[in-house]
Amino acid sequence: MSKDNQILEELTSKDYEHGWSVDMEVDEAPTGLNENIIRWISAKKEEPQWLLDWRLKAFKTWLDMKEPEWANVTYPKIDLQGLKYYSAPKKSNKPKSLDEIDPELLQIYERLGISLNEQKKLQGIAVDAVLDSVSVGTTFKETLSKMGIVFCSFSEAVKEHPELVKKYLGSVVPMTDNYYAALNSAVFSDGSFCYIPAGVRCPMELSTYFRINAANTGQFERTLIVAEEGSYVSYLEGCTAPQRDENQLHAAVVEIYAAKNSEVKYSTVQNWFPGDKNGKGGIYNFVTKRGICAGDFSKISWTQVETGSAVTWKYPSCILKGDNSIGEFYSVAVTNNYQQADTGTKMIHIGKNTKSRIVSKGISAGKSQNSYRGQVQVMKRATNARNFSQCDSLLMGDRCGAHTFPYIDIQNSSAKVEHEATTSKIGEDQLFYCNQRGIATEDAVALIVNGYAKEVLNQLPMEFAVEAQKLLALTLEGSVG
């Protein structure tokens, strides 16, 4: 074994920073999954009949579906009957305003560095905080509502804007889409809703912060973003969970609808508990995210920084239906220890002159496996479609794996599709060069990795970019030297 490997052997991973949990009284569904549980959830949320019907239909569909096995990940079967499908802190009962939110809940978020107190507002960011199954509070609601922007929890949207929810729910990710999306459609508990009216440029970042606190509870949230003609919004999502020995399931659905001339930027920094350094525990993150550029000249841009989860299965996609619409996907996925990530995107070109751009940067360390899976599909009608894909992999040590699975399907000969892929190893040469200038190895790794991921990090809003940089460094701490 070379010295290089010996150094890499000495993995001394840093503990997960957000691994704490809080004991509190909860309102939760009985363990297990059946029609009654779905009725229970729906009743708990005082939902209208149409939504209950929708859930039940999804559940029936799901019963006939099989768990997908094509992804390049392995994990023990999840006992879906051993989970609880609803858990809400007792204290969250419908606060009328932020002042009424229980201080204990506020503290949870303060501890995560997120203030729901508008006095101590995060500069220019409105936050919807989701704890386990429910939203506990949304900031800046009034400021936004003056402009006609709706930003609230999903449950609230069902009550206040049923016509909008009814119109768009399942319109981008149908309940039949895949196993986890169907499951989510049946049991989803809460999530965020945002609606930007025509011609409005949302003046602040909208952000949802998901936190799993309860044990043995699946988190199934749904996010729905609707951007009307000529509008703009930048949306952020962050997430953490306590450190637990058993695996927890997170199966979210995100739908984005972009009308003519609108633009939606969606950024995620995913930091679910990845399991300990021996691969015990961690979140299974099986997420369906899709946006439709429904109108001409619309644009949807996904940026993701994936650092957490034991297993990630996630392909934020764009359906480029409107002519001249644009889809973008920027991703950094880091895996360390025993983490597995199978992530990528789908760009489906339907309209003329549609463009897509994919920049994927995988970083693997430890014994982790990191796969990029990307599909570019150009339909018959999509004259002059353009795609550019850049998929890079960075390996740290030789016990990890990086894999690239590009699928290209072109039905219009005027299409231009370019795919570039590189694999590199973080070099002893680079580390020594940094050391020789007085830079410690840990800092050198952070520097090199952030440089490598720069093109993606640059897409993030400023505050998030700084966070993401720190997170990358933290995730890889101890993976070299």
Place this chain on the structure above:
Amino acid sequence: MLKIKNLHASIEGTPILKGINLEVKPGEVHAIMGPNGSGKSTLASVLAGREEYEVTEGEVSFKGKDLLELSPEDRAREGVFLAFQYPVEIPGVSSTNFLRTAVNQVREYRGLEALDAVKFLSIMKEKMKLVEIDQKLLSRSLNEGFSGGEKKRNEIFQMAMLEPTLSILDETDSGLDIDALRIVSNGVNQLKSSENATIVVTHYQRLLDYIVPDFVHVLYNGKIVKSGTKELALELEEKGYDWIKEEADAASV
């Protein structure tokens, strides 16, 4: 300042350095010459602390400390600087950002407070003049797509920023045209003081017209086989290395 005693080092079990003795005092310039493969870069790497090389025998003290005990970064922080024969590319990291990280870590080690962006920039501007380097180059990814000359100039620029006590220049002249050679040497000469010392590793006596050495050593087969003054370099230029090899080979039989 630097005392090397009977230094032996090997890589993957192959001995490369076979008993080096060298003493460098503050204010001195030493040139190390020798044919390809004689161990010049190995010596530089061992002094800088590259882990692939195993020191099998001997001692190195630097400013009274056991250099071989220190990690590569601590050697740098103590004031050892190596201008690489082949500077390494780091994509996505600008020279400026790289250097700021380096300078501040070195400062922290020396008990100085970190330089803020403004201070750092003003120092940078001043040092840039030394090697006539352009700010645009410094905002690009470190060494990525730099020409040979730009890379070497950037090495000397980094040296200027880090203010080392011992600089080791490994074939900094190779691949430089005459103008670049003049600029780089000028930079090195201006950084010279009575407190610091320089080891210049080179193939050609050409460089020594610009950076004038106090001593010249010839490294052959892992040993310093001849030492002298500047005149030795001229002699080598004229006669080549063969006579030295013959002398050395004869002596070792």
